[in-house]
Each structure stands twice: as structure tokens, then as C-alpha cells.
Amino acid sequence: MTSVLPxxxxxxxxxxxxxxxxxxxxxxxxxxxxxxxxxAALVVRASSVGIDGIVAATLEPRVLGALKISFGISFIAxxxxxxxxxxxxxxxxxxxxxxxxxxxxxxxxxxxxxxxVAGIALVALYAPNGWIGALFAPFGIKIAYTPLGIFVxxxxxxxxxxxxxxxxxxxxxxxxxxxASATLGASRFRTLWSVLLPPLLPAILTGFALAFARAxxxxxxxxxxxxxxxxxxxxxxxxxVIKLAxxxxxxxxxxxxxxxxxxxxxxxVINLIQAWARRRFGNA
Numbered sequence: 001m002t003s004v005l006p007x008x009x010x011x012x013x014x015x016x017x018x019x020x021x022x023x024x025x026x027x028x029x030x031x032x033x034x035x036x037x038x039x040a041a042l043v044v045r046a047s048s049v050g051i052d053g054i055v056a057a058t059l060e061p062r063v064l065g066a067l068k069i070s071f072g073i074s075f076i077a078x079x080x081x082x083x084x085x086x087x088x089x090x091x092x093x094x095x096x097x098x099x100x101x102x103x104x105x106x107x108x109x110x111x112x113x114x115x116x117v118a119g120i121a122l123v124a125l126y127a128p129n130g131w132i133g134a135l136f137a138p139f140g141i142k143i144a145y146t147p148l149g150i151f152v153x154x155x156x157x158x159x160x161x162x163x164x165x166x167x168x169x170x171x172x173x174x175x176x177x178x179x180a181s182a183t184l185g186a187s188r189f190r191t192l193w194s195v196l197l198p199p200l201l202p203a204i205l206t207g208f209a210l211a212f213a214r215a216x217x218x219x220x221x222x223x224x225x226x227x228x229x230x231x232x233x234x235x236x237x238x239x240x241v242i243k244l245a246x247x248x249x250x251x252x253x254x255x256x257x258x259x260x261x262x263x264x265x266x267x268x269v270i271n272l273i274q275a276w277a278r279r280r281f282g283n284a
């Protein structure tokens with residue numbers, strides 16, 4: 001008997017490859033044991049203090065300051081990484097030049113480097129006596145041990161996500177579209193805005209979400225360059241570690257739960273915008 005359900009709401013789609021039951025069961029088991037169960041345990045432990053306790057912990061000045069620094073700088077860094085990631089991906093995809101393969105491989109270095117190594121390298125460059133920091137020091141601009149240093153570190157670790165997400169789609173865009181736009185009299189800016197960016201928007205949003213998620217949870221590279229000054233350059237993950245060192249496990253889980261709620265809400269909004277972009281501009 002033929003199913004009367006519309007294709008887009010069928011639970012199971014027909015496939016020539018068998019094994020839906022096994023793979024679907026494994027998916028649920030994986031999500032339950034590896035993702036949902038630990039997060040549920042975190043929320044249960046934090047809920048032991050009650051809603052009033054969670055609200056009081058959130059409004060604590062030091063916690064509030066750390067959350068503002070972590071999420072605020074992560075959001076700005078993800079935006080900057082998305083813009084520059086798009087430019088890097090475009091250059092690596094559309095142009096051929098000596099050393100292109102080497103530069104393309106260097107993009108993945110933040111993936112491979114231990115976060116502590118990345119932090120030490122950034123400090124060596126951006127400290128007041130570092131190669132780059134020394135250039136800004138005479139103007140009274142301090143990068144390392146300030147929120148600006150956190151921003152630099154988060155852009156560094158977020159850039160590969162945006163590059164690798166957008167790069168395959170740029171390669172799929174046919175040059176004939178640009179030529180047709182130019183033939184019809186469109187300017188370069190109009191071609192970029194109306195022809196090239198719309199199909200890339202879902203991938204750009206995906207790269208932004210990945211860079212933001214990584215930045216919010218980044219710890220190793222940030223603590224070396226941040227200075228870790230309360231209310232100034234102290235990030236929320238560091239505050240969690242401090243709570244654990246003080247054997248305040250409940251306080252640590254409360255901060256972690258607050259970060260989980262904010263991160264989930266932010267990523268949910270990004271995913272909704274991404275879904276809208278796919279419907280609006282098509283699955284590119």
C-alpha cells in the first residue's frame with residue numbers, strides 16, 4: 001500500500017542501502033550516552049541550588065563580567081573570522097600563485113596545534129616585547145594581557161572553520177554566472193552582492209556558528225594571552241576551573257549550565273537564520 005504521507009514528513013525514506021534500523025538506533029544511543037546524558041547530569045547538579053541560586057550566581061558581578069567577556073568577544077571574533085575566512089577561501093579557490101598549496105595547508109594549523117602551544121606562540125608575538133606587540137607599544141596600544149588579546153586568539157582558532165566551510169561552495173560557483181552578470185551591465189559590487197554572496201550565505205552562517213561555538217569554549221590558548229584579570233580579561237571557562245580548584249563543584253556546574261543555556265539559545269537562533277537562508281537562496 002502506498003503511503004499517503006507527504007515526502008517531507010515521512011519518518012523513513014526509501015534507500016537502496018539497507019540498515020536504517022541499526023544506524024538510527026546507533027545514532028540515538030550515541031546522542032544519549034555521549035551528548036544528552038552528560039548535559040542532563042550537568043543540569044541536574046546545577047538545579048540543586050534552585051532557580052534562585054542559579055539567578056543569584058548569574059548576577060554575581062564576577063560571573064556576569066566573565067560571561068560578557070566570553071560571549072561578547074566570541075561573537076565579534078566569529079564575525080571577523082567569517083569575513084576574513086571568506087576572503088581567504090576566495091583567494092585559495094579562485095587564484096593560482098606560487099606557494100598556494102603551502103598557504104592552504106597553513107590554514108589548518110590551528111586545528112593541529114595544541115591550544116597551549118597556540119597560546120604561547122601568540123604571547124611571543126603580541127606581548128609588549130614581542131615582534132608585533134613591540135610595534136604597537138610606542139603608541140600605547142597593548143594587545144597581550146587585555147581583551148584585545150582574547151579577540152586575537154579567538155580569531156586565530158576560528159578562522160579555519162570559516163575557510164573550510166565556505167571553500168567547497170566557492171569552488172562550485174560557475175564563473176559563467178559572474179560573466180553573465182557583467183554582460184548584463186552589473187557592477188562588480190552588484191555581482192558580488194546579488195550573485196555570489198546569496199548562495200554562500202548558508203555556508204557563511206555555518207562557519208560563523210562553528211567559529212562562535214569553538215570560541216566560547218576555548219581555554220588553552222586564551223589563558224596565556226588574556227592576563228586573566230577579573231572583570232577585565234577573565235573568561236567564563238577559566239572561572240569554572242577556578243571554582244573546581246576551590247572544590248566548589250556546584251558553583252562550577254551552575255556557571256557551566258548558564259553557558260550551556262546561552263550557547264544553545266544562540267546556536268538555535270543561528271540555525272533558524274541558516275534554515276531561512278537555505279529556503280530563501282536555495283541549498284548551495
